[in-house]
Amino acid sequence: MTMSQLEKYQMYIGGKWVDPLSVAWLESDNPYDGKPWALIPRGNEEDANRAVAAAKAAYTSGDWPGMNATSRGALLRRLGDLVARDAERLAAVEVRDNGKLINEMSVQLKYVPQWYYYFGGLADKVEGAVIPTDKANMFNYTRHEPLGVVVAITAWNSPLLLTAYKLAPALAAGNTVVLKPSEYTSASALEFAKLVEEAGFPPGVVNVATGYGREVGEALISHPDVAKVAFTGGSATGKHIYETAASGLKRVTLELGGKSPNIVFEDADLEDAVKGAISGIFAATGQTCVAGSRLLLHERVHDEFVDRLLETAKTARMGDPMDVETQVGPVTTPPQYEKVLNYIDIAKDEGATCVLGGHAAQRPECGDGWFVEPTIFDDVTNDMRIAQEEVFGPVLSVIRFGDEEEAVEIANDVMYGLAAGVWTQNVRRAITMADRLQAGTVWVNTYRAISFMSPFGGYKMSGLGRENGADAIREYLQTKSVWISTASEVPNPFVLR
């Protein structure tokens, strides 16, 4: 395709479709064939400034601040309906941009509307309290008010799902938003903005500014008129955002990486557990923050389990992510592809035993895309880098353990704490493990279950704050305490009331 044949996008700012002030565009590549398919506006600092200005104007004037919460909720539900209507189309855009399977993205996009329905329903159920104060002749109540302008920054692995995690509660609470999608996968956010417009949100309530993190992103997170940054991405960027936000006393929610343990006990249903191990690391090509990248196997079932795992993993069909038969697609970006291959080399150097894959895929069905063979390392010890650092690809580390105590010790001995899986038939063990694992989500006899109604977030270096679930709306609200005197006269002004 020549430049002129590529789909050329504009940014959505203040209810208008605009070219970037840089007059520059970035190519967005299809990970399956490695070729560009779209042009994304390369926003700069001035674009960030005008997006924040539009969001600030929409927060303080126009239809949005006066709109009651019930009407806001109705708008969110309308948006959910439009996403549902266009789910297949949006899924296809995401597959072209991030290379995840059409099977996975179709299911995901059909589910995304639930966030807009759920938080739309919650919008008018945010209630303050009347405080029974200790003061005589005083009436004291609380209100939960929005924060102002929220910047939502998303990663490339599930662009519109991560957008929903942030936008649905932020808008339900009455904030306005500037969305900054990953420079690798911005097309779906711009397609989504068309639905925001169609739903009838007042101009400036939702803005989409695209471009590089260090250009438009940096300008957004350091802008003085931004009240909060909601972020999903890598840990290094998350720390940087936290530090930058601190100087402006901005609030943050951070959803960062993981090195999640998937723990199989000797009493587990091994057939189910094999499926759990596969879904933990090879689904979505391992590019999920909750990837079960450390498989902890009880020594009594280790050999049998590895054999069964290999049997299934060996037959995984790689290829075109748009083909419904494909099970493992490409890695999303060239730097990520290099990173995954580099970690494979590191694991080999560290002495882990490669029992499957261990190199780039050279199958005809993988074309020129960025494919890595599903890879399994056995004999990994938890001090190795391959056990401690997030790879974010189809690379599994198998670690043995002898008893429950050792499983807990290994599982918790990482800087991350996003998720964990436990496979056992023993109820006492399931509950004890769920208590003891340092992770924001624990799955027992299942893996990768998420819902709009269940809190999601990290312990330790996996993040701050929670997304999803009713409490998530609190992350976008601040509390005001209102005192009203019912006394007939003002008392002595020189003493504290």
Ligand code: TXE
């Ligand atoms: O993420 P970045 P990258 C992990 C994964 C991956 C690594 C790097 O291990 O290998 O992170 O991925 C924006 N100010 N995860 O480089 O850079 C950026 O434009 C403001 C785990 O893609 O963190 C994008 O929109 N914004 C993760 C977003 O941050 C900035 C999912 C994420 O990009 C910025 C993705 C700046 N200075 C990667 N710099 C998960 N937890 O699921 C970057 N950005």
